[in-house]
Amino acid sequence: MSRAVIIGTGSALPRRVLSNAELEEMVETTDEWITTRTGIKTRHIAGAGEETSLLASRAAANALAMAGLSAAEIDMIVVGTISCEKTMPSCACLVQKELGAVNAFAFDVNAACSGFLYSLDIADKYLRHNPSLKVLVIGAENLSARTNWQDRNTCVLFGDGAGACVVTGGGEGRGLLASQLYADGRLWELLHMDSARSLNPDLAGSASEGPFIRMSGRDVFRYAVRAMADAIGSVLRKEEVGIEEIALVVPHQANIRILKSLAEHLGLPFEKVYVNVHKYGNTSAATVPIALDEANREGRLRNGDLLLITTFGGGFTWGAALIRW
Numbered sequence: 001m002s003r004a005v006i007i008g009t010g011s012a013l014p015r016r017v018l019s020n021a022e023l024e025e026m027v028e029t030t031d032e033w034i035t036t037r038t039g040i041k042t043r044h045i046a047g048a049g050e051e052t053s054l055l056a057s058r059a060a061a062n063a064l065a066m067a068g069l070s071a072a073e074i075d076m077i078v079v080g081t082i083s084c085e086k087t088m089p090s091c092a093c094l095v096q097k098e099l100g101a102v103n104a105f106a107f108d109v110n111a112a113c114s115g116f117l118y119s120l121d122i123a124d125k126y127l128r129h130n131p132s133l134k135v136l137v138i139g140a141e142n143l144s145a146r147t148n149w150q151d152r153n154t155c156v157l158f159g160d161g162a163g164a165c166v167v168t169g170g171g172e173g174r175g176l177l178a179s180q181l182y183a184d185g186r187l188w189e190l191l192h193m194d195s196a197r198s199l200n201p202d203l204a205g206s207a208s209e210g211p212f213i214r215m216s217g218r219d220v221f222r223y224a225v226r227a228m229a230d231a232i233g234s235v236l237r238k239e240e241v242g243i244e245e246i247a248l249v250v251p252h253q254a255n256i257r258i259l260k261s262l263a264e265h266l267g268l269p270f271e272k273v274y275v276n277v278h279k280y281g282n283t284s285a286a287t288v289p290i291a292l293d294e295a296n297r298e299g300r301l302r303n304g305d306l307l308l309i310t311t312f313g314g315g316f317t318w319g320a321a322l323i324r325w
């Protein structure tokens with residue numbers, strides 16, 4: 001059976017780097033608190049000309065260059081995002097225009113920090129039916145535009161950026177071997193972001209002030225570790241693969257302590273967990289494709305390696321995928 005095979009990766013980060021020292025001037029916090037509680041040292045903040053769709057397009061162009069494909073050869077564009085500069089059209093349509101990917105159909109997926117994994121899973125389902133398709137799967141966010149910069153509980157955690165993969169169909173045991181997605185909408189209040197205030201006077205009262213990210217950090221932490229460990233267990237069982245066979249885990253980058261705890265739960269040496277949260281913070285749907293691109297360019301993904309992706313985010317949404325590189 002044909003499976004989704006990643007043939008190119010790319011990423012794009014805004015120029016402006018915001019350090020913990022600068023945050024100390026903005027809210028009551030310290031570099032020491034942020035570093036020990038989250039592992040984050042810096043994050044990138046988008047400015048003019050670095051809107052979500054433009055970061056997504058830059059990441060996609062880098063992935064296309066690696067794959068040796070032109071934009072016109074792309075059949076489908078899927079963007080995982082919760083922070084595009086427009087609600088309509090989709091970020092994917094803006095990327096299509098920016099790249100000149102005139103032959104692609106395009107749509108967004110809202111699954112918060114799991115947006116890239118959900119999008120990859122959808123692309124895989126298309127590729128099982130039509131292996132010749134060439135698909136751009138992207139995760140892109142501008143969370144700094146949705147952050148309450150007076151709320152120290154959240155503003156130290158997030159950053160902006162985009163990552164992209166070019167995916168096509170392949171066989172012979174390569175590509176996405178198994179994936180498992182989950183959601184639990186009953187827990188939505190633990191991590192959420194309102195839309196803009198309603199213009200319908202009957203509904204306006206229901207929106208709270210400011211479309212900011214709100215979070216119950218301790219609860220999210222607890223659920224995230226268990227959920228990602230369970231999802232990984234599920235895909236490993238599906239393919240009868242042992243954790244010791246895994247070369248690298250590329251998890252959602254939210255907090256170094258979540259990643260350490262996940263490694264412990266899995267019985268995995270921490271060296272096998274890819275980490276870049278110290279540089280970029282939590283870029284939601286973009287963390288996994290940015291990390292994949294970095295790991296790829298650093299030569300940490302070798303042909304035939306078994307790789308795990310896992311994510312957790314607002315919804316709650318979560319999941320895992322097992323990939324043979």
Ligand SMILES: CC(C)(COP(=O)(O)OP(=O)(O)OC[C@H]1O[C@@H](n2cnc3c(N)ncnc32)[C@H](O)[C@@H]1OP(=O)(O)O)[C@@H](O)C(=O)NCCC(=O)NCCS
Binds near residue numbers: 156
């Ligand atoms: C947010 C998070 C870093 C907080 O770490 P924690 O160890 O759980 O800290 P707590 O929530 O217990 O808060 C401890 C104290 O630090 C304070 N605090 C919160 N943010 C702070 C900051 N930036 N600087 C200094 N103090 C801060 C809190 O107000 C609290 O003070 P209190 O005890 O006087 O009320 C952690 O819970 C986390 O990472 N959760 C997951 C968040 C996440 O990844 N979300 C996205 C998932 S996709």
